[in-house]
Amino acid sequence: MYIGVDCGTQSTKVVVVDVEGGMILGEASRPHRLIEGDNGCREQQPSDWLEAFRGAFHEVVAKVGIDTRAIRAIGVSGQQHGLVALDARGEPVHPAKLWCDTETAVHNAALVERLGGEAGCLDKLGLVLQTGYTASKLAWLRDTHPDAYRRVDSVLLPHDYLNFWLTGERVAEAGDASGTGYFDTMARHWRHDVFSEIAPELDAERVLPRLIESHEPAGVVRPELARELGLADGVLVASGGGDNMLGAIGTGNIVPGLVTLSLGTSGTVCAYSAEPVRAESAMVASFCASSGGWLPLICTMNVTSATTRVRELFELDLIAFGERLASAPIGAEGVTILPFFNGERVPALPHASASFLGLTSVNTTQANLCRAVVESATFGMRYGLELLGDLAKGASQIRLIGGGAKSPVWRQMVADVTGTQVICPEITDAAALGAALQAAWCDRNATTSLEALCAHLVRLDERSLANPAPAHVEAYHEVYARYRQALAERHGIPV
Ligand SMILES: Nc1ncnc2c1ncn2[C@@H]1O[C@H](COP(=O)(O)OP(=O)(O)O)[C@@H](O)[C@H]1O
Numbered sequence: 368m369y370i371g372v373d374c375g376t377q378s379t380k381v382v383v384v385d386v387e388g389g390m391i392l393g394e395a396s397r398p399h400r401l402i403e404g405d406n407g408c409r410e411q412q413p414s415d416w417l418e419a420f421r422g423a424f425h426e427v428v429a430k431v432g433i434d435t436r437a438i439r440a441i442g443v444s445g446q447q448h449g450l451v452a453l454d455a456r457g458e459p460v461h462p463a464k465l466w467c468d469t470e471t472a473v474h475n476a477a478l479v480e481r482l483g484g485e486a487g488c489l490d491k492l493g494l495v496l497q498t499g500y501t502a503s504k505l506a507w508l509r510d511t512h513p514d515a516y517r518r519v520d521s522v523l524l525p526h527d528y529l530n531f532w533l534t535g536e537r538v539a540e541a542g543d544a545s546g547t548g549y550f551d552t553m554a555r556h557w558r559h560d561v562f563s564e565i566a567p568e569l570d571a572e573r574v575l576p577r578l579i580e581s582h583e584p585a586g587v588v589r590p591e592l593a594r595e596l597g598l599a600d601g602v603l604v605a606s607g608g609g610d611n612m613l614g615a616i617g618t619g620n621i622v623p624g625l626v627t628l629s630l631g632t633s634g635t636v637c638a639y640s641a642e643p644v645r646a647e648s649a650m651v652a653s654f655c656a657s658s659g660g661w662l663p664l665i666c667t668m669n670v671t672s673a674t675t676r677v678r679e680l681f682e683l684d685l686i687a688f689g690e691r692l693a694s695a696p697i698g699a700e701g702v703t704i705l706p707f708f709n710g711e712r713v714p715a716l717p718h719a720s721a722s723f724l725g726l727t728s729v730n731t732t733q734a735n736l737c738r739a740v741v742e743s744a745t746f747g748m749r750y751g752l753e754l755l756g757d758l759a760k761g762a763s764q765i766r767l768i769g770g771g772a773k774s775p776v777w778r779q780m781v782a783d784v785t786g787t788q789v790i791c792p793e794i795t796d797a798a799a800l801g802a803a804l805q806a807a808w809c810d811r812n813a814t815t816s817l818e819a820l821c822a823h824l825v826r827l828d829e830r831s832l833a834n835p836a837p838a839h840v841e842a843y844h845e846v847y848a849r850y851r852q853a854l855a856e857r858h859g860i861p862v
C-alpha cells in the first residue's frame with residue numbers, strides 16, 4: 368500500500384494506492400488558507416500544510432478502511448517554487464512565499480540583469496529566471512526582512528519541507544530544484560555561485576538541501592510521527608517532486624510524445640524529453656523531470672484562480688457555473704477577458720491586472736462572463752502550447768488534469784481550442800497518484816520500472832474523451848485571434 372500526497376495551492380490531497388492490486392483505493396483533501404496583499408503578496412503558513420496533510424490522511428485511511436501498518440512508503444508532490452526558509456530549530460522564519468506571489472518582480476528583474484540577462488541565465492541555469500521562482504523571494508527576504516533573513520539555516524521548497532517534517536532529512540531532487548533559480552537544469556546540480564549572488568551572507572553548502580536522485584528515498588518517517596499516524600517502523604518517504612513533475616508521472620508522461628495540461632490554480636502544459644532542452648522561447652521553463660529526464664513547461668498564473676473569482680462574484684456553485692458556461696455560445700458574444708487578476712508569468716506581465724473587454728448592454732450576462740473567463744484561461748494554455756513549439760507538436764493527445772478537468776464543458780473547450788484530443792486519467796489529481804507511484808518505485812529500489820508502474824496504474828477515463836469538433840475549432844481560431852489582438856493592444860505582446 369502506498370500513500371501519495373499533493374500539497375497544491377488550494378488544498379492538500381492524499382491518495383491510497385494498492386499497487387499489487389492495481390487499484391486507487393481512495394482520496395481525501397483539506398483546504399489551505401491564503402494570505403493575500405494587494406501588492407502581489409501571496410503566502411501560506413507551512414504549518415497549514417501539515418494540518419491539511421494530517422486531516423486528509425486520517426480521513427482517507429478511515430474511509431478506505433486500510434490497516435495503516437500495511438503502508439510501505441509515502442511520496443510527496445508540492446506546489447513548485449515556494450520559499451520555505453527555516454531557522455536552526457527547523458521553524459519557518461517567515462510564511463512561505465508562493466509561486467504566485469508577484470511582490471518580488473523587481474528583485475527578479477535585478478537578478479536577471481546581474482546574471483547577464485537572458486543569455487547569462489540560460490548559460491548558468493539552463494532557463495531564464497521568472498518572477499515566481501524561489502530566487503527572487505530569497506532576495507526579497509534579505510532586502511525587506513533582515514532579521515528573519517539572518518536566522519535562515521535551511522532553504523527548502525514546499526515538498527522538501529514536507530519531506531523534512533516527515534523524515535527530519537533536508538534533501539531535494541532535480542525536478543523541484545529546477546524551479547529555484549539557483550540550480551543548473553542542464554547539468555542537474557546546485558549553482559552555489561548563483562545562490563551566493565542572491566544571498567551572499569548564507570553558506571550555500573550548508574543551507575541548501577542535499578540532492579538525491581528521483582528514485583532514492585528522502586528517508587524514513589520519524590518514529591514519533593509514525594506512532595501518531597499509526598505507521599509501522601521504517602516507512603520510506605520517496606524523493607517526491609514538484610506537482611507538475613509528479614503530475615507528469617501520474618499521467619504516464621514519462622516518455623516523449625505526450626502533453627500533460629493541468630487546469631489547477633495555475634495552468635501548465637509540459638512534455639517529457641529524454642534530453643535536456645534548449646527551447647526557442649525564454650518563456651519555456653526547461654525543468655528537470657522527477658523521473659529522470661526533463662520536463663519543459665509553460666505556466667500561466669490565472670486558471671481556476673480566475674474562473675473562481677468570476678464564479679464567486681456571481682455567487683454560483685460549481686454546478687451553476689458549469690450551466691452558465693454551457694449556455695453561452697463560443698466567443699461569449701464578443702466578450703473578451705484578459706484574466707491577469709494575479710499578474711501573469713507567461714506572458715511575463717507580473718504587474719498586470721485583469722481586463723474585461725467588448726462589454727455591451729446586450730452581451731453583459733452572467734453566462735457570457737463565465738464563458739469568457741474560462742475561454743481566456745484556455746487561450747493562455749493554447750499560447751503556452753505554441754511557445755512549447757516542437758516539444759508539443761508531435762503529441763496526439765492531451766492528458767488533462769487538475770480541478771478544472773472535472774468540467775465536461777471545459778474538457779471539450781480544451782480539445783476545440785487546441786485542436787487536439789483530450790482525455791483525463793481516472794483520478795484528476797494525477798500529482799498525488801504520481802507521488803504514490805514514485806513511492807512504489809523507490810520502495811522497490813527501482814527494480815520495477817516506473818514505466819511498468821505507470822502502465823499498471825495510470826488508467827484513462829474513456830468517458831472523459833473529448834475530440835475536437837471541426838466547426839468549433841474553426842470558430843475558436845477567430846475568438847483566439849481576438850484574444851491575441853487584445854493582448855497586443857493592452858500589453859504589447861506581439862500577435
Ligand atoms: N467542475 C469544475 N469546474 C470548474 N472548476 C472546478 C471544477 N471542479 C473543481 N474546480 C476548481 O479546481 C480548483 C482546484 O484545482 P486543483 O487542481 O485541486 O488546484 P491546486 O492543485 O492548485 O490546489 C478549484 O478552484 C475548484 O473550484
Ligand SMILES: O=C(CO)[C@@H](O)[C@H](O)COP(=O)(O)O
Nearest residue numbers: 376446447466631632633666
Ligand atoms: O509555478 C508553477 C509551475 O511552474 C505552478 O504550477 C505551481 O507548481 C502551482 O501549481 P498548482 O497548485 O496550480 O497545481
